[in-house]
Amino acid sequence: MICLLPVLSTDHSLLDRDDIPIGFPWNAEDWKREAGRMEDVFASAYCTIAATSAVDSNAGFLARNARTEYMRVQDTTGHQVCKNSPRKNYFLLDPSFPNRLLESGRSRTAEFIHFLFQDYSSRGITEPTDRRVAATGLEARIAGALHCNSKYGIFEKHLHRNLLWQTSDKQTERIAYTNNQEVPSWSWMACGGGIEFMKVAIGTVSWVKALAFDVERDSAALIADVGKFRHYTIEPKGDRCIVLDISTNNEAGWIRYDIESGAEGSENHCVVVGRTENYRVAQRYYILVVVPTGKDGEYRRVGVGKVRTSCVERLGSEVRIV
Known part of the structure; x- marks a missing residue:
């Protein structure tokens, strides 16, 4: 599978889609058949290349953040370790995702789920109606690890917290799904644009x-x-x-x-x-x-x-x- 990024500038483009004498491989039937398998395909990949420095699909991807935050730890023998360790990356970079999540406790699990879907919802998906199917594999994997039911991005073990989402974009519209893709109004997948979850402390x-x-x-x-x-x-x-x-x-x-x-x-x-x-x-x-x-x-x-x-x-x- 070859994915072509938009041509953003001459500095960032090696190939344009028009330079490749191959018809674009995706069509509606392909997407319907393959989209639900994305998680299985990429989970088995030996190497996945991603433009992680791009803030969205319209930005350049060669620029790097000049400032990187590091954490320094000293063990009992006096050795020091200095690493870049964003809190959420501990879970995101788990090769057996989401196994680490299961060891983190209920509070950290809920926090990570919120972070994950807040981040996902702010991504510029080309077709708004793909919002649900693009997250299906990820949702299924987390639900399986939590041993709970899930529906439309809402996990039964965290049902109440997951329902307390709100739109973060000023001009948000409901996504016009087709009849066989209908998404209920209580799911964050029903609306386009970014979402955020209400912060509710455990035990309150x-x-x-x-x-x-x-x-x-x-x-x-x-x-x-x-x-x-x-x-x-x-x-x-x-x-x-x-x-x-x-x-x-x-x-x-x-x-x-x-x-x-x-x-x-x-x-x-x-x-x-x-x-x-x-x-x-x-x-x-x-x-x-x-x-x-x-x-x-x-x-x-x-x-x-x-x-x-x-x-x-x-x-x-x-x-x-x-």
């Missing part, structure tokens, strides 16, 4: 047990209890919306919509993902903002947020989030 939140994959009826749905907001107003502020308590006009939390038009057209409901456990301050819910789809007992995600528990009242149980 009580997660809602009623929130789970719908394993019986629909692989693309979540089962959850749904609530509605009460005694509140919403005011835009930067890339978020501030939730204000009507009675006091005090700030009671925030919401961030997945796309700019996410607040339009329907009454906002919410799914509680977890509750903070610091009893010395007002307790808050981590929530998914959802709206009805028009089908009975069915909702779709439009955003994420964190609000005071007093802002939410329960509306129904065992609804489907699609």
Whole structure:
């Protein structure tokens, strides 16, 4: 397999696609058949060459970072080791990936998964609809190592944390997948552009047990209890919306919509993902903002947020989030 990088400048290009008298090997059927095997193919490679210094597919790849951070360690015999050792590279460069991840503990595992998909989501994939299939092999390998189910980039062992993603690009749109590739609204794969996960320290939140994959009826749905907001107003502020308590006009939390038009057209409901456990301050819910789809007992995600528990009242149980 030969992959040709875009011609960025005369300094960076050895060959242009037009210089090679061979038809471009990929077509729609090839991609459909081979994309899901990418992880198996590259995992078995003896040597993989990558333009690691390029920040994206439009940048040059010969420039090098002038400053490199090193870590110096001295052992008991007095010998010193000085190496460049980025924290995440310990896992990324594991020849038996993700075996090292399994020895790191729950907190480091969750942190690495977030780092990996945040980094992946910011890459310039040529076709937005390839977002899901391009990560399928990586997702399957991690899920196998964790011995858990996974769906659309969300791992069951870290379900609640993985659902608390938010878009990091200002002008994000939902990806128009074809019918046989449909991605649920609760997955970060549903939106184009970069994403980031909310930072929630281990042991600070009580997660809602009623929130789970719908394993019986629909692989693309979540089962959850749904609530509605009460005694509140919403005011835009930067890339978020501030939730204000009507009675006091005090700030009671925030919401961030997945796309700019996410607040339009329907009454906002919410799914509680977890509750903070610091009893010395007002307790808050981590929530998914959802709206009805028009089908009975069915909702779709439009955003994420964190609000005071007093802002939410329960509306129904065992609804489907699609």
